[in-house]
Amino acid sequence: MARGAGHGDSHAERLERFYRPQAGHYDSFREKLLHGRRELVELLDPPEGSIVIELGAGTGRNAEYFGERLLDFQHFELVDLCPALLEQARRRWALQPRVRIIEADATTYRPLQAADCVYFSYALTMMPQWRAVLDNALAMLKPGGLLGVVDFGLPRGDCVVDRCACEFWRRWFGHDGVHLDRAHVDTLQQLTETRVLRETTAALPYLPGLRMPYYLFLGRKSLTGNTAR
Ligand SMILES: C[S@@+](CC[C@H](N)C(=O)[O-])C[C@H]1O[C@@H](n2cnc3c(N)ncnc32)[C@H](O)[C@@H]1O
DSSP states (O other), X not given: OTTOOOOOSSHHHHHHHHHGGGGGXXXXXXXXXXXXXXXXXXXXXXXXXXXXXXXXXTTSOGGGGGGGGGGGSSEEEEEESOHHHHHHHHHHTTTOTTEEEEEOOTTTOOOSSOEXXXXXXXXXXXXXXHHHHHHHHHHHEEEEEEEEEEEEOOOOOOSHHHHHHHHHHHHHHHTTTOOOOTHHHHHHHHHSEEEEEEEEEXXXXXXXXXXXXXXXXXXXXXXXXXXXX
C-alpha cells in the first residue's frame, strides 16, 4: 500500500496496477484494517431465496461472513473491476456454483434479475463515480430491497480539531486512491429509508493511538421504487 494508487490511463488500469502486487496477501492485511464487515453482513441478513450482490467485492472474502446462510440464497454476485483480485475470488469460490464472479464496472453493471440486497464494503470510497454507482445500485434493487455500506468516513464536527482530522485522513487515504467524502453518508440517507447508521472509529494496525473513522449504513429502497432526492 505504501506505493500508493499510481497513475494509469483508466480507473481499471489504476486498480490493477495497485492491487496486482498485493493480491495474494490482500486478505491477511485487510483483516486488521477493514472493520465492521462482519457486522454489516449481520445487519443485512438476507432471507432465503435472496439474490445478493456485492459491488467492489475484491477477493470475495466478505461472502464468507454469510456462512451457511449463503447456501439458501438464490445466488450471489461478486462484482469487481480488478482482474487480480477477481482471480483470488474465483479460486476461493470455485466449488460454490451459487456464487458468480463478475468482472464489470459497478457504474454500469446490471444483473439479469433485480436483487434483494446490494452492498459495498470499503469500495464506495474507491469509486470516483460514486454517485452514479449509487444510482446504479438502487436501480438493481427490487422495491423494498436493502442497500448496505461499510466504509471509511470522516469526523462530523466543525471545530478546528475535526477539520484538521478530516484533512489528515483525506490526505492519508488519498495516497491509496481512497477518497473520503461526507457526502457519501448524506446521499445514502437521501436515496433510501435509513434503517441503521453507525459512525464510529477503530484502531489502525501498527499505529497505536490513531483511530480511523468508519461507518455502517443500512437503508431500504422505498416500496414504490422511488428515491427521495
Ligand atoms: C478496498 S477494496 C474492498 C474489497 C472488498 N469489498 C473488501 O471488503 O475486502 C475496493 C474494491 O473496489 C473495487 N472497485 C473500485 N472501483 C470499482 C468499480 N468502478 N467497479 C467495480 N469495482 C470497483 C476495487 O477493484 C477493489 O476490489
